[in-house]
Amino acid sequence: MWRNPQLDVAARSVSRRDFLKAGAVASTGLVIACFLPIGLRRAAAQPANASAPINPNAFIHIAPDNSVTILLKHSEMGQGVWTSIPMVIAEELACDLANVRVEHAPAAPAYAHTAFGMQMTGGSTSTWESFDQLRNAGAMARAMLVSAAAQKWKKPETDCRAEKGFVICGDKKASYGELADAAAKLPAPLQVKLKDAKDWTVIGKPTRRLDSKAKVSGTAEFGIDVKRPDMLVAVVARAPVFGAKVKSFDAGKAKALPGVVDVVQVPSGIAVLGKHFWAAKKGRDALVVDWDLGAGAALSTKAMREEYRKLAGTPGAVAKTAGDADAALKAAGKTIDADYEVPFLAHAPMEPLNCTVEFHPDKLASDGCDIYTGTQFQTPDQAAAAGILGIKPEQVRIHTTFLGGGFGRRANPHSDFVTEAVHVAKASGKTVKVVWTREDDIHGGYYRPMWLSRMRAALGKDGKPVAWKNTIVGQSIIAGTPFAAMMIKDGVDVTSVEGAADAPYLDAIAAHRVELHSPTSPITVLWWRSVGHSNTGFVVESFIDELAHAANKDPLEYRRMLLPPASRERRALDLAAEKFGWGNKLAKGHAAGIAVHQSFGSYVAQVAEVSVVDKSIKVHRVVCAIDCGPVVNPLTVEAQMQSGIVYGLSAALRGEITFKDGRVEQSNFHDYPALRMSEMPVVEVHIVPSTDRMGGCGEPGTPLIAPAVANAVFAATGKRLRKLPLRMV
């Protein structure tokens, strides 16, 4: 997922201002009350009042039993928002986290992302985009509870304090639950004072997850676990080649199978509906479909790579330029030239894609539709479903379940897995859960784009680069989506060049130029954990390592020479190097590689220790340092760094989607392998103490592990690997 720096600065100030405005409109429902959950859902689902776009009541629900329910506007997909966001609210609400219940919020304007304006989870943004908003919500609720207690006891508010779910005044004590009804009748405070960071008791404290018990006992509900009355399960036969269309199909054999109920055609293919998954899958396998394959049948990644290489030699759209890089390179006696390549990648979340759609065909216009799925994109999915069904978006109720991994795949501007399920329900008139097989997922497109990066640099006498040119070739993720207007500027998709056009070394290089080619193909592409950085982090941090060696400098010292001493990159770099013991003697055959990279507002450095035996790369240890600004939950930051490293390492060592004759050559975890326990390095995570601007954590750990490992492989063997996945042959 992406992050647009200009946009988020503006949005943060807007959200704060609008929030306070919302506080002034007490009559629109800034009320702490004992709503039934259904009532709360209805209240929250009202279209936003222009003057009150954020409604704190949408987030907090206090019941008479003193339990606090927090409605989470973000999707929990492993990244820990189920815990860290309630921590943010609890800090100001002064309630005991142990008494907090968390639920995913419905899709409603009140839950819009403060920077992106729609309800979504992605771009490693959740904590910072809601930090002020939700602390304010918590503080307002607390202030009203305190007022209610003060009135009840006829004491000045200043004599009352809120603590762990109670308001206390001298020897008097009342629980939030007791006070909720009275508080609900009070006007909302116009303004609340937030705690100083030095007074935080919840934020910054290592806190265990609130979803653990459900997830270790099998009771956590994922989309694939949803069961509705009279629900059928569908498996879809989709195009074997991108862009192929159904010419005709024969459902005879499928319909003859026990448990198969119906077969319907939908825009994406042919859906078989069964009483259970197994019947639907057997039915799908028994379908005979004649496809018009079209031009997609000629696709091959080998030919695409050739085309990319040719394009890299031609002028592209300019993403960043200073001085005259071409002239400086021409004038230099000697240049360092390298092509880097990264493949298409599937996200392969552990939970295969799925979506359940329920509506009564005769009552659609009056009763609307219910959708149960693990999505990162609630309101875009809602709008897409409404469009297909011919109803209003607010008539589509999105029930977000836990997500069995997202990594960007469940944030699709084209809403593929949701719209398909809506089509199957519409065509069949049945309540249906569409389930993808692992093969469907690996073949299903929306891949991380394949990229080629041509690098060229010249060094001065002191070894520092004097000219740098980076030409990037790869499909645009943003083109053809509603984000294009915002995120494609002068022909440059900002997500294609993030991490390259703003590489931290460029300021120290007088002549530099970053160009972009965005070829098109029938292959669908999407953001994959860390988006453009998953390419540019590898390229820039490998190439800078090449320059260090060409200049005969230590890779750490070379980076330190080029980065401003006070920069956040330097802080992360120095901490990782120190904790690793950079320069210390390693075990025989082991070598270390280093990388530093900013993404999603966080600054991360990693040192990898590897050995290469029989052409096999083994990663033994990774030391990671992150400066993400103020930390809400250190346990989450640690977990997300470990997670980003494992995800990136799977891709660095193994991940590759290739095409031959239009067909994807991989199909399941045997040929699209992920890192396993036996390959897990020891990972140490160190957090840079920081009061700088808050960044994200979900993605920034991913881009650096490939270059750190590739740089270590070079140090160990003298062989420079410029192509992912890293292979010694």
Place this chain on the structure above:
Amino acid sequence: MKLDINGQQHEVDVPADMPLLWVLRDVVGLTGTKFGCGAAQCGACTVHIDGAPMMSCSIPAAAMEGKKITTIEGLSADASHAVQRAWIEADVVQCGYCQSGQVMAAAALLAHNPKPTDADIDAAMSGNLCRCGTYQRIRGAVHRASELLAAESTAEVGHVA
């Protein structure tokens, strides 16, 4: 066919080739056991068959008649098994989708090897994929569960004495 699941007899009418996983999930309604690959590649569907860890996506339910099937729902009633407690203590889970299988694999390991080494853990747990990358905390949690189990058995011995 008749299946013994978590100590209860279930009479189910399903196709003979239907994998145990789908009988558990779609017929019996025990959805704690997860579908990840359908090809015995990821371990999300791990259950115990007569105490041994097996991938339920790749064994026909019909072959399980007469055997004791234990799913995550049957491991404990309230997440009180030592492995589950250790998982919570070590803050292992992320998305959580693979964790039913991870917990079942670890419980089976500890049942026959109460004090596993890192190498034992690698060998026993490498069939269980986690895309979130919880492996390091899993490793720590297996060791912790080993301690908890040892404490439990000491307590039991003490109680009997």
